[in-house]
Amino acid sequence: MAEQIERASWGNGPAQPQALARFLSERDRSLAEALQLAEEAVVTRRDIYTMDTLAWAQFKAGRLAEARTASEQALRTSTRDARILYHAAEIRAAAGERDAALLLLSQLPAPDAVADVLVSRGIKALRARLSS
Numbered sequence: 001m002a003e004q005i006e007r008a009s010w011g012n013g014p015a016q017p018q019a020l021a022r023f024l025s026e027r028d029r030s031l032a033e034a035l036q037l038a039e040e041a042v043v044t045r046r047d048i049y050t051m052d053t054l055a056w057a058q059f060k061a062g063r064l065a066e067a068r069t070a071s072e073q074a075l076r077t078s079t080r081d082a083r084i085l086y087h088a089a090e091i092r093a094a095a096g097e098r099d100a101a102l103l104l105l106s107q108l109p110a111p112d113a114v115a116d117v118l119v120s121r122g123i124k125a126l127r128a129r130l131s132s
Helices: 002-012 017-026 031-044 048-060 064-074 082-094 098-106 117-131
Strands: none
Touching: 017 031, 017 048, 031 048, 048 064, 048 082, 064 082, 082 098, 082 117, 098 117
C-alpha cells in the first residue's frame, strides 16, 4: 500500500525516485527497478540520503564495488544517521571489511533505540553475524 501511495503522489507533484528506490530495496522488492530509480535520482541529487539509497540498491543488486563507493559518498559528512551507518556496515561486512563494519556499528545506538524497525532488525542481525 505504501508503494502505491508513493507512486500515486508523483501525479500531484515532483517525482521522488530516491524515496521509492529506498522503499523497494529495503524490502527486497523490484530490485532492478529500485536500482534504476536510485540511478535516476543521483543525476539531480547527490545528498547523503540519495547516495545511501544508491549504495543500498547497488548492494541489493550484487554490485558491491559500486555500493562501496556510493556508501563512502553517503558517509562524507560524518553523519550519525542510523540507516546510513547500518547500510554502510552491511556493505563493509559483505566486502570482507569486518573491522570497518564493526567500527560503523559501534557508532550506532542500541538497536531498540532506533525507531525504524527494518534498520533495528538489521543492526541486531549484523551484530550477531559479526560477533560469531
